[in-house]
Amino acid sequence: MADVIYDNAAVNAALDRMAKAIRCHGDSLTLIGIERGGAQVADAIQRRLEEAGCEVERGNMDISFYRDDLDTIGANPEVRPSHMPFDVSGRTVWLVDDVLYTGRTIRAALGEVFDYGRPDCVRLAVLLDRGGRQLPIAPDVAGLMHAADPGCSVKLVTEGDWHIVQRRVRS
């Protein structure tokens, strides 16, 4: 059974808060969404930032090939190409993801960003921080905080109205 822990209104409010927090860092921003949920969150934030008059450059990354679990889960059959239509060197880039958990995805994403060049600064924005970090990684901006049990999966659902669900996958 999946429980809705944040409904559409709560998610939208969180996105508004995130856009506002990111805008504090300047009017010209670079967002890199992490496929797939992160890319959609980045789209939503980009819209809000542009409405507020900011200039936004966008990239997307699929970090499948940077994961550290190829041996255990095998190659991901649904990989999307990364798309980075600008030079990251010398910029401040924002990594955007939907749910932050162990920190391994962000570690892989950092690795991939640096394969594109040498950014001045990398910041992290996530829609939801569910705790449970296994690496020394912390978000600069988090829309929502929810301490979830390790036996649960927490997901952003983007079909129809956006909302966040929690589901127990093992006890």
Added chain:
Amino acid sequence: MTTLLIKGGRVIDPANGVDEIADIYIEDGRIAAAGGKAKTEIDASGLIVCPGLIDMHVHLREPGQEWKEDIESGSRAAVAGGVTSMCCMPNTKPRLDHAGVVRQVIERARQVGLCDVYPIGAVSRDLEGKELTEMRELMRAGAVAFSDDGNPIWHSGVMRKALEYASTFDFLIIQHAEDLQLTKGGCMNEGRISTQLGVSGMPAVGEDDMVSRDIMLAKLADARYHVAHISTRGAVELVRRAQAEGLKVTTEAAPHHFALTEEELLGFNADAKMSPPLRTEEDRQAVIEGLRDGTISVIATDHAPHHEDDKHCGLSCAAFGIVGLESMLPVSLGLEREGVLPMSDLIATMTSNPAKLLHLDAGTLSEGAAADICIFNPDEKWTLDRNKLFSKSRNTPWHGREMTGKVVHTIKNGRVVFQKGDVIG
């Protein structure tokens, strides 16, 4: 005094038209008319008792390639398969093209004492297809027919002379019918499967054209001509027509050619590689039809042992041939179960027919004949394990497959040489 009594078996002796439940008495290594109490008795009830089988086409590899097989291991494999007489092909090193080598092979087989070996002499010196061997001398030494098996006699002039010379003395010429110009580089039948595997094929026409030419030459020479291991529909039809015309043309089929098809090669199975190759289902049916109507009068194995190193090198590089002595009977019995041949006719293809063709003093249970006997259970099921073969080589396509029909006892000159799965002596 009766030394051995085989009681209550179904005795099938095609040479004498016998197929009945009867007892067989053996005295001094020969079949006796009747007798009294025997020192040893074999209860053969439920079993078939027939003459020891004759395999007129084997490669024993001795002399020259004893790591693959030798006369002793080949003899052990033979009696394990119910075979008590076999004809070995001349492609040894040195070749069976001199009387001395022929005598040596016969003598060696006699020392082993399990199975009679009748050498097939070479047609040409060193199997080169150029100069004829001294066939009369080889015959006196013990050869029973002539062949360059392995090497087809491709030169039409040489083949004509060989047939004419052999015909002068009523010798039989056995041809491995293969047009090497057409089969060059091939490692399996040319067709759908060779195309799929991307390997060079050996087209059926490469057998047909050779048989066709040879039949014309045999007619010209009025010679006795025998096609070894016939495998194509075309060749069977050619032999059938030649026989209808009254020519002295005969042929044999190997069990793999009526039991298996080229599909066995899928997966690059080198243990299904032999020459002539496994053909199509259509060819297989034609071989079966040839056996049914008597065009093909003999079943012979083309037992061709090869060391694993010669097989474990990829399909294209692997040696041609499979071992066959120990699977000959069970595979052939399939013909009886499928209604192709009655049991008696089937046994004739492995006893009286080859004996008649080669004028061998074997293949019968007549009174006074050498007591060479095969006793088998036609219904017993067993699984062939390549590691349990008596042959030195393991190249069989039947590894792990269920066989129906098992040799229970083999008797050579009145002595039990194989029973309970073991060779004795």
Added chain:
Amino acid sequence: MSTPHQQMFFQHLFGIGQLSKEQIEHLVSMGESFIELSRRPIKKAPTLRGKTVINLFFENSTRTRTSFEIAGKRLSADVINISASTSATSKGETLLDTAETLAAMQPHVLVIRHSIAGTCEFLADFLPHTSIVNAGDGAHEHPTQILTDLLTLKTQASGYEGITMTIVGDIAHSRVARSHLLAAQKLGYKVRVVAPKTLLPSQVEQYGCEVFHNFDEAIPGSDVLYMLRVQTERLTDNCSFPSIREYHEAYGLNRKRLALAGDNCVVMHPGPMNRGVEISSDVADSARSRILDQVEHGVAVRMAVLTALCGTAPEPEKRTPRREKAEAAMQAQGKLL
């Protein structure tokens, strides 16, 4: 329970024949996502860090070997190249011993190119703990080339489903043609083969293709003209064709012939080309040519193949099947080594 990932697992890549439609599509789309990696300023991802890939090439092939090498290196694998001329086979060691020896050094993947069909299947029986990739075996299969071609077609507007691919040349000796025939049946594209009878394999029509002897007749309606490399020595040595000149006249692709094709028809070639034999320079260098795209996509697809196999590589082990077999045989005979 098998996850979608596990359904895509396979230990070896012998040929297109072994793959399901889904597995082929998976490898092609994974390849598609790798194209971008080779266009980055820093062409490196850590995917295969700590994996060892050995390229064991018994036939010369600069392009396929380089493609595998670059694919492996861009994914951080350690790639070692061994060619037949420098390997121990020239000292009489058997193919199996060479492969067994290399496998004992515990590579994850052995990429093999050999002139004998079935080499990979044959070796795999003896090397159960190494993944084997077929980089071309005789006239049998060349799966990574076909995946490459499919990726190139996928990046076209037409895609590959339902298209008509016309393959021209020495079909009899072409592993590329064979693999395409198998892929076409699985993925639903049509194949026409064009060749004189001397260069067609037996019963090729049984593999669901249309057979043409006249090139001009096969061109209209084709979406791809796929020109095979002509091995000149093979062509004239065994009487398959009288001369290169006559071959080009009958089966070469030049501008005049290309004009018979539809507007969207593209030209492909697995390389290396014989300009002026199977393809004229003006066609090879034209806007219709996808030949250099194929080369670029080849690297991406080989990255996908190596990644897929390394995600499934089994645990290394020392005991070889050959030893087990030898022991079983000895035991059955009551002997010991």
